[in-house]
Amino acid sequence: MSRRLWVLLLVFLLGTTQASARQNRIDVVSPMAPELAAWGPTPVGVRTVTATDRGRADVPNTKPGADTVRYDRTLTIEVWYPAVRSAGQQPVGEYHTTTRDASRPIVLLGKAVRDAAPDTSARSPLVIISHGYPGNRFLLSHLAENLASKGFVVASIDHPDSTYADQKPFASTLYNRPADQLFVLDELDRLSRAGSGSFLAGVVDASSTAIIGYSMGGYGLISVLGAGFSDAAVAGPGAPPNKLLFERAASNPAFSKKADPRIKAAIALAPWGLPSGTWDAEALKSITTPVLFVAGSADDVSGYEKGTRAMFLGTSGADRYLLTFLNGTHNVAAPMPAPAEAYAYSETLKLFPFVHYADPVWDTVRSNNILQHFATAFLALHLKGEREMLAYLDVVPRGADAVYSAERDGRPKADSTYWKGFKPRTIAALVFEHLAPGK
DSSP, rough: HHHHHHHHHHHHHHHHHHHHHHHHHSSSOOTTTOOSSSSOSSSSEEEEEEEEEEEOOGGGGGTTTTTEEEEEEEEEEEEEEEEEOOOOOSOEEEEEEEEESSSSSEEEEEEEEEOEEEESSOOOOEEEEEEOBOOTTTTTTTHHHHHHTTTEEEEEOOOTTTTTTTTOHHHHHHHHHHHHHHHHHHHHHHHHHHTTTTTTTTTTTEEEEEEEEEEEEHHHHHHHTTTBBOOOHHHSTTTGGGGGGGGGTTTTTOOOOSSSSEEEEEEEEEEEOGGGGGSSSHHHHHHOOOOOEEEEEEEEESSSIIHHHHHHHHHHSOOEEEEETOOOOTTHHHHHHOOOGGGOOOOOGTTHHHHHOSEEEEEHHHHHHHHHHHHHHHHHHHHOGGGHHHHHHHHSBGGGGGGOOTTTTSSSSTTOOOOTTTTTSSOOTTEEEETTTTT
């Protein structure tokens, strides 16, 4: 090969690598992003921890009618936290993971510094993230980094039997999601205490916790908030063996229909389960924790009118919000942008790894930024008591009905009803509703 061809090949490869790096960033904020999507003022560190729950029911290895097999269930958790950067440390983070196809390794790029020293000047509220089926702890890493930069400790779970690398029958996820979420809350609470020996000692305030669940993570979240499973869900086709879901059933007198008091707020992203009869109307009324529901109006997995919107209307004991992306499907807002490697699949694979992340209508970065904005306002209000955040949540429900009226310098005029923090011409396809308890 001639020297000229070698040079051209090198330029091509460098260009491809740089394009991949840009594509794999999880920290992009679009020029169209609303105000609170911006990166916060706090440096962010990240570490990986593991925790083991002893004696958990082993769903895949339990035969119906036989004794329930027990095992030690180990979870891998990625923890983002407010940090103190040392001199020379740059806000450049790498996350080594895979695509939806677990055989395809990828590197994601963000701003968190691996193993940075934690900021121990004050305890930060805890946010737990629970991915979909399948998924992994990096699927919502864009949201995790963003929230950590605003003073939250964020713990994102790899749910065994439900990740890209170890996906097993659905029954395991049905049983383990709420148990995993509560176990991680207990574990982070333990690690936050003085004398734990953890870097999180004195860093986390687990008494002020929120859980964010996407799809099956949202299913687990609804259970954790106190909605007991229906008897049909406990004994129906595909349910875990030996009626294991009865542990969290509405008909079980031992099941508490109240959320753990440490959980002060929740964000349910396209939560799965209501159209399948997992809960009945009375079960949803048990929820009293403030909830932000998020969904696409064309969600073909969890459902919208009979799914997320019905949950929003049915959780009448809670102060709750519903953010709707008109014409968005199940993937809108929650998953990170599709990595560059997901673009390489041929038509013979029907582009499944790509559409695992993408929405056919909404640009992923844009919908991620909108979620970051509302999640910031909602969590700052309920976990930090920042009442000024109400101005971002008290809006005209239909974006298309809001009136943009501003002075030449951008200050809103008295007749403006445009959503606070949003740029002109950016909310026409959004709906943001609020219902108080009892409504």
